[in-house]
Amino acid sequence: MEVTARAPGKIILAGEHAVVHGCAAVASSIDLYTSVSLRLRSEDEDTIKLLLNDIGLDFSWSIRRIKEVLSHLEQRFPESKIGLASGVYAFLWLYTSILGFKPATVVVSSELPLGAGLGSSAAYCVALSAALLALSAPVELDKSQKGWFTLKAEAELVNKWAFEGEKIIHGRPSGVDNSVSTFGNVIKFKSGVMTRIDSNMPLRMLITNTKVGRDTKALVANVSARKSRHPGVMCSVLNAIEAISDEWCTIIQSNAVDDLCLSANEEKLGELMEMNQGLLFSIGVSHASIETILQTTMKYKLASKLTGAGGGGCVLTLLPTHVSGAVIDKLVEELESFGFQCFTAGIGGKGAQISFDHSS
Numbered sequence: 001m002e003v004t005a006r007a008p009g010k011i012i013l014a015g016e017h018a019v020v021h022g023c024a025a026v027a028s029s030i031d032l033y034t035s036v037s038l039r040l041r042s043e044d045e046d047t048i049k050l051l052l053n054d055i056g057l058d059f060s061w062s063i064r065r066i067k068e069v070l071s072h073l074e075q076r077f078p079e080s081k082i083g084l085a086s087g088v089y090a091f092l093w094l095y096t097s098i099l100g101f102k103p104a105t106v107v108v109s110s111e112l113p114l115g116a117g118l119g120s121s122a123a124y125c126v127a128l129s130a131a132l133l134a135l136s137a138p139v140e141l142d143k144s145q146k147g148w149f150t151l152k153a154e155a156e157l158v159n160k161w162a163f164e165g166e167k168i169i170h171g172r173p174s175g176v177d178n179s180v181s182t183f184g185n186v187i188k189f190k191s192g193v194m195t196r197i198d199s200n201m202p203l204r205m206l207i208t209n210t211k212v213g214r215d216t217k218a219l220v221a222n223v224s225a226r227k228s229r230h231p232g233v234m235c236s237v238l239n240a241i242e243a244i245s246d247e248w249c250t251i252i253q254s255n256a257v258d259d260l261c262l263s264a265n266e267e268k269l270g271e272l273m274e275m276n277q278g279l280l281f282s283i284g285v286s287h288a289s290i291e292t293i294l295q296t297t298m299k300y301k302l303a304s305k306l307t308g309a310g311g312g313g314c315v316l317t318l319l320p321t322h323v324s325g326a327v328i329d330k331l332v333e334e335l336e337s338f339g340f341q342c343f344t345a346g347i348g349g350k351g352a353q354i355s356f357d358h359s360s
């Protein structure tokens, strides 16, 4: 029996980093997915295979030696890819905790850029947990279902396991990324509690990938260190970010009665993004490449902010409804002339899904 699970990436509209310290964030799923397919092998095969298509690494572990491998894993990573080792630790931990030592082949592939602020780590953990739980004994799913189906009662359990995986990759995740990847839509997240936000606004964002690699774990740790050096100032900044998240929710939930009202709301969101970015700069998570994007989009009177952990990664630019395709094309051309990569994605779609392959 083979199962494939897919889980979406996300954008954080407001509140990254502050959410790690108990303040509210607003996040939305995007329609770019990480897929994990899991095929159990016969008991006498005695191996667990992991194929990480996005980073071009394959592993094959003898089950009898898997504990030994767990303690020597880093030695098997090429020096240039050592930062990716935590994803393999998370795999082995989730696999053995949920499925035990059953032989299997697991293939991972993603449409998301890795380590760029779009929540690839959470999508990886959610898709992996969903595939593993789908073939584990305590979860009763109707395996005769055809095509993709959305998780229902099982979603909570998938989310819990994915959070444990995120802890291995991130150190101190807030839980917002795995929650929005599991449940989809637009959510508000604060101190581990998720509220679904029914947005009444058509939200268009240009996503620009600086292609500057960074590591969420290190950035989150730097913010915590700054907070312990300047507790009073940092609390004020983080509370200001929370106020921005709250206002985001109020605006996108409000009903714009006409086009004038809609563009006034879009203008307010743009201002909130600018303020959020300024505060993120003040806590030390911006980057020269991000500042270049901000200056460029400002020339087009468009507001931008980093999304995710920052330090490089992706930047969001709000595209209000009045902005024409020609203007967007010109902006994209200018941004891409710096070597950045621009794209758009559907915002607020479904969360994790599963599909059983009946042919195997």
Ligand SMILES: Nc1ncnc2c1ncn2[C@@H]1O[C@H](COP(=O)(O)OP(=O)(O)O)[C@@H](O)[C@H]1O
Residues within 6 Å of the ligand: 034, 052, 053, 054, 055, 083, 084, 085, 086, 087, 088, 108, 109, 110, 113, 114, 115, 116, 117, 118, 119, 120, 121, 122, 124, 169, 170, 214, 215, 216, 217, 308, 309
């Ligand atoms: N498709 C994937 N294949 C292998 N590892 C992955 C994959 N997606 C995510 N990861 C793991 O997640 C890490 C990136 O997570 P992180 O630094 O939080 O960035 P982000 O979540 O913004 O993409 C990678 O270094 C790797 O360990």
Ligand SMILES: C[C@@](O)(CCOP(=O)(O)O)CC(=O)O
Residues within 6 Å of the ligand: 015, 016, 017, 018, 019, 020, 116, 117, 118, 119, 120, 121, 170, 172, 173, 174, 175, 176, 177, 216, 220, 307, 308, 309, 310
């Ligand atoms: C910085 C943070 O708020 C978001 C990190 O997102 P990403 O891993 O950069 O996609 C951390 C967290 O909420 O766990």
Ligand SMILES: [Mg+2]
Residues within 6 Å of the ligand: 119, 120, 121, 122, 177, 216
């Ligand atoms: Mg991450």
